[in-house]
Amino acid sequence: MVQIERMDSHQAVRTFIKVGSTWQLPHTSGGMAIMARLPDDEVDRILSNPIQQLTPQTDTDPESIRMKIEEIRRVGYAVNVNQNRMGVCAVGAAVLGEGGCPVGGIGISMPETRFDEHRVPWWGKQVSDTAANVSSLL
Template sequence: MSHNDAGNREREPGSPIIKSVETSLAIVDELQARDGAGVSELADAIGKSKGTVHKHLITLRKHDYVVKEGDTYRIGLRFLDVGGYALHQVEGLQYIEPKVRELADITGETVQFSIEQRGRSIVLDRKAGKKGVFSRARIGKRFYMHQVAGGKAILANLPDERVREIVACHGLPAATDETITTEAELFEELEAVRERGYAFNIDESTHGLCAVGVPLTGPEGSVIGAFAVAGPSHRMRGERFESEIPDTIRSVINELELNLAHS
């Protein structure tokens, strides 16, 4: 289930890039970010002519990756098919998904499982318990690893060289005033995560949201991904946050790791 790739390979100078493909992908990104847009708006956003943008949209629409409603273009459900296929390529997911639901039921909070791919934390499953709150996370959502509990739990179990590659590629951008923004601070945090066995996110990705992240390791000891339980800061505090929830996650993960070892 390793999804590692050379952290900054895509940024190497001289790498062959097809500009027209990059234009199509930029249009897709803008349509997602803007929840739909017209030709002129897209042309201004990506710095291309309206004629060029229109040609790309026609091509994307022909293959159902884009749909048109009046003068507004939106992301098409063809991406759902591609995303579903990508998700179910992940080995062992059939064992992981029930544990996400189990943790959501036990804690009542929002639970997600994520992996690292190309230096980002990617959410593969997410369930909300009875008290679960809204967050930016959804299946397929990418996060900077240093900003989230699950990401830090994974980073703490990667070689230092790989962590440095990820930082060199993606930087340490801040989501809030509490986000780690220096490499020295990150490595200090990762050492603390290794010592306790789990990571905290206290207002580091979203103000008022706290989370606990615990790594999932494979039979050979390599990190597969991480489970995270997130909730509002008024509930995620004290002994419940610092020991009860981490112990609950680790108990569920121990059972899962046994299942994966014998599957």
């Protein structure tokens, strides 16, 4: 996963991701959303490689990640809580290209202090709708 663009929040306390930063797909909400749109054999190929432990919360267990992918397929978006960086949460969805193949992801991130589990469905709808709009333009 490569960060290619960002829009900064107007909040005084916010998360920052440097354009050009890279992560393994399971580390990010956008990456997990992308994996959820891939065929199972491609997911298996990705999960056959070791997943780096970035934080104490990073899920490195392929079976646990597969279970999360099933949930993402059901709801249409992924949630990341301290998986990539401690104190940072995110919600992301996949951008689809021709034939429904994932070509990228869109996500919102926030400090954990502003993360509210009750708002996740609303944030999920926002990123899913935005990803669908971008996908329709490709």
